[in-house]
Each structure stands twice: as structure tokens, then as C-alpha cells.
Amino acid sequence: MKMLSLNFNLSTIDTVANTVLKALQTKTVLFYGDMGVGKTTFINALVKALGGKDNTTSPTFSLVNEYCVQNDLVYHFDFYRIENEIEVLDIGIEDYFYSGHWNFIEWPNKIKTHLPLEADILKLKLIKNNLRQISIINHKN
Secondary structure, rough: EEEEEEEEEOHHHHHHHHHHHHOOOOEEEEEOOOOOOOOOOOOOHHHHHOOOOOOOOOOOOEEEEEOOOOOOHEEEEEOOOOOOHHHEEEEEEEEOOOOOOEEEOOOHHHHHHHHHOEEEEEEEEEEEEEEEEEEEEEOOO
8 A cells, every 4th residue: 555645736736636647556536535625626637637628516416427538437426415325326336436437436435335445545635725635545456
């Protein structure tokens, strides 16, 4: 298991997103952080770094949004509002997770028993003012 931490703000987010992409070992990324810390904003920067043209929005109510990126797809999940883990079975979560495409997952702690064994973990936290810290933990078996 390897770990890397980087500080960023909105003026450096694109550079940090590119650095994070190079550090990832899987295409499944679990995003941890408090409400409002910038998980969706960072996912937007990752989608752009992957060649996506769309602005990402939080899939809080739809649970998943799909974005076209260069030669691939990104599935962006937000499980904040689910009541129980069984709800993810209704959307065919395994099909997404094992599709070979990117999976960016906000609030993964809500679906612990359904997460793939191999995933990268990104932890975001507010340092001060508009400065954030992102920690990348590679977890590949």
C-alpha cells in the first residue's frame, strides 16, 4: 500500500488532478471527505484531465452520472442519500464496477460490502481558507 499527499486550491487543481491520475493503480476511486470539501469539484478536474468535455454534477439523486472521456467512460456515483446497501443492487452496481471503465465513488462508506477489493482511495480535507489536501492511498491486491 502506497500513499501520497498533495495540497491544492482551485488555481492548482488541474495540475494536481493530472498528478493523481498518474498515481492511481486502478480505475476505481473511492472519495472520502466531509460534506462540502470538494469531492465533486475534484472529480470534475479528473474528468477534464481524462479528456472529458462535460462539467460534472453531483449524482446525489440519480446515484450515477456517466461522462464520455477520451477512449473511455467515467461513472460518477454519489451514495450520500441511499438508505441501505440493497439500493445499489437495483442500479446494477456490479455491472458498473466490473465494466473496465472509470468508477469515481463519493460516500463509499455507505456501500462497504459491495465495493471492489481493488480500489484507490482519495481522502480530501480542508486545510485552511481555500487550501485542500488530497491523500492518495493505493490499495491493490
